[in-house]
Amino acid sequence: MKKIFSVCPLCSCKTATQVWEVSYSEQASHFLSPLVNRDKYEKLREHIQCLQKSSSVSLNKCSDCNFIYSYPNIAGDKKFYDLIFSDTNKYPQNRWEFIKSIEIIKNSKFKKPKILEIGSGDGAFIRKLVKKGITTKNSITAIEYSIFGKSKIKEFGIECLSIDIKDYKNKLPHKEYDFICLFQVLEHLDNIHKLVDRLKNLLSKNGELLIAVPNDKIIKFNELNGALLDMPPNHIGRWSKNTFIKYCDLNNINLVEHKVEPFSLKNFLLMFFSYRFLRKAQKQNSIAAYIKYKSNKNLVVFFTSIFIILDFLFSPKILLKIIFCAPKLGGETQLARISKFCNK
Ligand SMILES: [Zn+2]
Numbered sequence: 001m002k003k004i005f006s007v008c009p010l011c012s013c014k015t016a017t018q019v020w021e022v023s024y025s026e027q028a029s030h031f032l033s034p035l036v037n038r039d040k041y042e043k044l045r046e047h048i049q050c051l052q053k054s055s056s057v058s059l060n061k062c063s064d065c066n067f068i069y070s071y072p073n074i075a076g077d078k079k080f081y082d083l084i085f086s087d088t089n090k091y092p093q094n095r096w097e098f099i100k101s102i103e104i105i106k107n108s109k110f111k112k113p114k115i116l117e118i119g120s121g122d123g124a125f126i127r128k129l130v131k132k133g134i135t136t137k138n139s140i141t142a143i144e145y146s147i148f149g150k151s152k153i154k155e156f157g158i159e160c161l162s163i164d165i166k167d168y169k170n171k172l173p174h175k176e177y178d179f180i181c182l183f184q185v186l187e188h189l190d191n192i193h194k195l196v197d198r199l200k201n202l203l204s205k206n207g208e209l210l211i212a213v214p215n216d217k218i219i220k221f222n223e224l225n226g227a228l229l230d231m232p233p234n235h236i237g238r239w240s241k242n243t244f245i246k247y248c249d250l251n252n253i254n255l256v257e258h259k260v261e262p263f264s265l266k267n268f269l270l271m272f273f274s275y276r277f278l279r280k281a282q283k284q285n286s287i288a289a290y291i292k293y294k295s296n297k298n299l300v301v302f303f304t305s306i307f308i309i310l311d312f313l314f315s316p317k318i319l320l321k322i323i324f325c326a327p328k329l330g331g332e333t334q335l336a337r338i339s340k341f342c343n344k
Pocket of ligand 1: 066
């Protein structure tokens with residue numbers, strides 16, 4: 001593959017190979033179909049171009065550290081998320097990383113640990129912490145931008161701030177935290193070194209960062225087999241065990257453990273075939289788009305199910321790949337456990 005000029009946000013290497021490139025129109029239609037709301041779609045398209053200062057975005061793989069990142073590497077801002085999220089967005093209440101992290105925190109030597117969660121959604125993880133008696137409400141701080149999420153967290157009695165954690169001027173209720181959790185957040189962020197610099201300063205002496213991100217191997221499989229692309233400016237960095245090692249080395253912190261969610265055939269099939277349907281629905285003249293956006297509302301679920309079943313039955317090559325390759329990919333999430341001190 002041809003080498004191109006591009007600056008790696010992780011290791012600063014200036015060459016990369018291109019994985020794919022899309023226009024700002026393709027980016028916008030990934031998040032919002034013009035068939036639903038043409039005006040909003042146009043606004044989103046313009047905003048993406050304005051953010052990136054470019055009418056296209058490239059997904060590049062660093063020649064040195066293999067980090068896969070969007071170029072330009074610019075994160076979505078509040079306006080971007082306000083445009084793509086509706087009030088009806090549902091936050092998952094049970095995730096693999098919640099269970100794993102609760103085990104880690106429970107088995108640690110901290111009594112009533114102070115916990116900071118960055119990107120708390122509607123507070124699903126925090127509520128579990130309190131309900132399981134892991135710590136007290138006033139030991140927890142949440143950071144969340146969405147108005148709906150923030151109101152849910154406050155209703156539960158937990159302090160919730162809408163601040164940029166990277167900004168040193170922003171003060172938090174506690175000076176130090178024993179655990180800082182970022183679940184499905186890091187892949188959305190730019191300025192990753194500035195971020196970890198601040199997080200290191202917020203960790204207590206034996207404190208740990210618990211970072212969950214999507215499994216890069218699943219994303220690669222999806223993209224190569226007609227499912228959704230992992231689209232910027234929503235996700236702008238694709239993490240792996242090796243890139244976590246590099247991140248820790250460069251920032252003089254310690255990767256204590258790296259785990260991948262176990263593979264589940266049922267979850268994989270549901271995710272993969274619905275992502276294939278959604279990818280097809282991004283083409284305005286496709287049958288999938290017709291089903292999703294133009295058919296009778298009461299029949300959408302029925303037609304979508306039929307479409308997915310037919311796609312499943314008529315894709316024998318893909319089914320073979322799933323049988324032979326997918327179990328090796330693992331589940332949808334990976335969890336990195338990072339401590340402040342590097343033992344080297
Ligand atoms: Zn690199």
